[in-house]
Amino acid sequence: MATTFPRQHARTHRFTLGSPRSFTVAPDGTRVAFLRTRSGSDRAHLLWVRDVAGGEERIAADPEALLGGAAEELSPEERARRERSREGTAGVVGYATDTSLRMAAFALSGRLFTADLSGAADPNGGKAVELPVPTPVVDPRPSPDGRHVAYVAAGALRVVAATGEDDRALAEPGAGTVTWGLAEFIAAEEMSRTRGHWWSPDSDRLLVARVDDAPVRRWTIADPANPQxxxxxxxxxxxxTENAEVTLYLLGLDGSRTQVAWDRERYPYLARVHWSQAGPPLLLVQSRDQREAAYLSVDTATGATSVTLTERDAIWLELFGGVPAWAPDGSLVRIADEAGAAAEAGEAGEGGETPGAPGSPGARVLMAGARRLTTSALHVRAVLDIGERDILFSASEGDGARSDEAEADTASGPAARSAPGDIGVYRVPLDGGEAVRIADEETPHLASAVRGGGTLVLSTAVPSRPGTRVVLLREADSAPLGTVASYAETPVLATAPRLLHAGKRRIPTAVVLPTGYRESDGPLPVLMDPYGGPHGQRVVAAHNAHLTAQWFADQGFAVVTADGRGTPGHSPGWEKAVSRRLASVTLDDQVEALHALAEDFPLDLSRVGIRGWSYGGYLAALAVLRRPDVFHAAVAGAPVTDWRLYDTHYTERYCGTPQNDPEVYAGSSLITDEGLSLVDADSPHRPMMIIHGIADDNVVVAHALRLSSALLAAGRAHEVLPLSGVTHMASGPEVAENLLLLQVDFLKRSLGVAG
Incomplete structure (x- = not known):
């Protein structure tokens, strides 16, 4: 039987299996550790080590050998950790190493293993050994000197010698609602802080988060398909509602314990923790409304903190990867949002405040102390590494670089990097100078990198080629040192997305037409395929990102993906335009992009469908309920339908609180206690398919059920597809394959698409 795209897409976990990932480079640049499965359909990752000079690769840890062929068993804590990080594969899905990259630690089936990363190849699948410790183990991390491993088991933070001896608890929960050393739900789900313990550079103590979720309301998640x-x-x-109580302690290997003190009433959110040789422990803490944040230095002798910098923003302060951190010269490295003239003049500096900028595009810049290292030509995304003389970071093209092209931009888009979706890797000197782009191949592209000891690992995806290419470069002169092979499967179809800016707002957009489409074929029914909300960029310069759109297009649609206001990668003002008006802004931009593209592409505006998942599901349902004059059918997957039922850190950033801003929640939600929200009772009824995983603990199934009840009360026909045992990821092969088939069948029926 021939392989179909839905089957291959599901079996290969969206073509990610077999692709190398999670790279770590030794500080001397001689070795690189990484994860990769054996093939493009094997879901179990192995830990590999590559010798940079000779190019030889060896297996450092093989889960099949370590488990003796037994199936992997996940503890509830590990399942929750993987759900928060959207990890849907198996085997060694994460690891941590000592500073010298001689030893790695990882958990497998709740058991603790260490692997030798410096020795010769072993025919039995590496020199990984199990340490006899209490189980189930979560998030093991070696000390920088490699002599100990810290890990969490049964809510306790424990430490064991790398030899397997002297296992002991440094902190135990004492209550069923307490854990030590793990990130709380809100940090892992919304702050991208997945850790809860951090070693000191001297390997003699740890900073450890204590989480007590007793104040948090309890919800019930059941599986109606298995009532037993x-x-x-x-x-x-x-x-x-109440968040978990999060405190921080310094725990010494000698048994000492010191609480870290800060104004937790003013700054309840522990957003970032950094501890390196370059300075004292550094914390980033946020106010509940996320309009104020403080960078705190920790006195390791007393636990007292001092304020290094305070930031304020009239809308909200964003969190970024890789910062805050100390540079080797002691300056504070951070990413800052600057507004208008202040951004161009570089007025915000260390010790100052970042001004809010309602209505201003502003700039997102890289700072080292009072030095502004980048201009508005770059929209800084994350810091990848801080070296002795420079900083490695990722960035998109900023509004400053785009403005000169605004008048010339057309449906075909300007050349090279001026097309949307480009994310590059850059290097900028710490003492000032121009940021230099690091590129191995064509632009625009989607790139990331890690480095160490003069060796740089650059991963790049481009629109014209499937998959991701990983090359090793000598950082001094970008000389090639080899390529890390990918075992990912080649997709059974190819795509050539048109990346462009649409409408007066120049909305980043991708358009995909059926393979072999000719103008004589006539106008096409349209499928809008957005995420369309905060933290979800869909228009990227990478081939595989548009494969599903191509498959839908080949079923007879013109597929449009639009990253309207609220999505990342454009400017601070673009992201913050959704404040207190999520629904209206994100929906308006989908309509604007659609109508602007209809002037240049063969779009049949009398047959427009929309599909999406999570925020995209919310946007799809919103579209047919509030703009049935534009949208004629919707597939709403795992939609947030009532923002009162979504979490604090995300929802309150955009909507305030239900107590203080009830009108914002009524205007942004699809439903209220009275029924459908802001829907004209006389408006046309459009077909809607609602899909939701019953086991979803992020967007709980209550969202879908309440929407269905409101639709029923309003006399609006709709379809509901409940997924028993499925979480927010919905990543199982059978589920993923059939979801595509069922969606396209629904859309064809609803929009009158033949075939």
């Missing part, structure tokens, strides 16, 4: 199973009680901090 007990329901699960989860602590879910819904908007306007």
């Amino acid at each position: 199973e007990e329901a699960t009680r989860v602590a879910y901090p819904a908007a306007g």
Whole structure:
């Protein structure tokens, strides 16, 4: 039987299996550790080590050998950790190393293993050994000197010698609601802080988060398909309700314990922790409304903190990867949003405040102390590494670089990097100078990198080629040192997305037409395929990102993906335009992009469907309920339908609280206690398919059920597809394959598409 795209897409975990990932480079640049599965359909990752000079690769840890062929068993804590990080594969899905990259630690089936990363190849699948410790183990991390491993088991933070001896608890929960050393739900889900313990550079103590979720409301998640199973009680901090109590302690290997003190009433969110040889422990803490943040230095002798910098913003302060951190010269490295003239003049500096900028595009810049290292030509995304003399970071083209092209931009788009979706890797000197782009091949592209000891690992995807290319470069002169092979499968179809800016707002957009489409074929029914909300960029310069759109296009649609206001990668003002008006802004931009593209592409505006998942599901349902004059059918996957039922850190950033801003929630939600929200009772009824995983603990199934009840009460026909045992990821091969088939069938029926 021939392989179909839906089957291959599901079996290969969206073509990610077999592709190398999670790179770590030795500080002397001689070795690189990474994860990769054996093939493009094997879901179990192995830990590999590559010798840079000779190019030889060896397996450092093989889960099949270590488990003796037994199936992997996941503890509830590990399942939750993987759900928060959207990890849907198996085997060694994460690891941590000592500073010298001689030893790695990882958990497998709740057991603790270490692997030798410096020795010769072993025919039995590496020199990984199991340490006899209490299970189930979560998030093991070696000390920088490699002599100990810290890990979490049964809510306790424990330490064991790398030899397997002297296992002991440094902190135990003492109550069922307490954990030590793990990130709380809200940090892992919304702050991208997935860790809860950090070693000191001297390997003699740790900073450890203590989380008590007793104040958090309990929700029940049950599996109606298996009524004999007990329901699960989860602590879910819904908007306007209590969060977990998070405190921080210095725990010494000698048994000492010191609490780290800061104004937790003013700054309840522990957003970032950094500890390196370059300075004292550094914390980034946020106010509940996320309009104020403080960078705190920790006195390791007393636990007292001092304020290094305070930031304020009239809308909100964004969090970024890789910062804050100390540079080797002691300056504070951070990414800052600057507004208008202040950004161009470089007025904000260390010790100052970042001004809010309602209505201003502003600039997102890289700072080292009072030095502004980048201009508005670059929209800084994350810091990748801080070296002795420079900083490695990722960035998109900023509004400053785009403005000169605004008048010339057309449906075909300007050349090279001026097309949307480009994310590059750059290097900028710490003492000032121009940021230099690091590129191995064509632009625009989607790139990331890690480095160490003069060796740089650059991963690049481009629109014209499937998959990701990983090359090793000598950083001094970009000389090639080899390519890390990918075992990912080649897709059974190819795509050539048109990346462009649409409409007066120059909305980043991708358009995909059926393979072999000719103008004589006539106008095409349209499928809008957005995420369209915060933290979700869909228009990227990478081939595989548009494969599903191509498959839908080949079923007879023109597929449009639009990253309207609120999505990342454009400017601070673009992202913050959704503040207190999520629904209206994100929906307006989908309509604008659609109508602007209809002037240049063969779009049949009398047959427009929309599909999406999570925020995209919310946007799809919103579209047919509030703009049925534009949208004629919707597939709403795992939609947030009532923002009162979503979590604190995300929802309150955009909507305030239900107590103080009830009108914002009424205007942004699809439903209220009275029924459908802001829907004209006389408006046309459009077909809607609602899909939701029953086991979803992020966007709980109550969202879909309440929307269905409101639609029923309003007399609006709709379809509901409940997914038993499925979480927010919906990544199982059978589920993923059939979801595509069922969606296209629904859209064809609803829009009258033949075939």
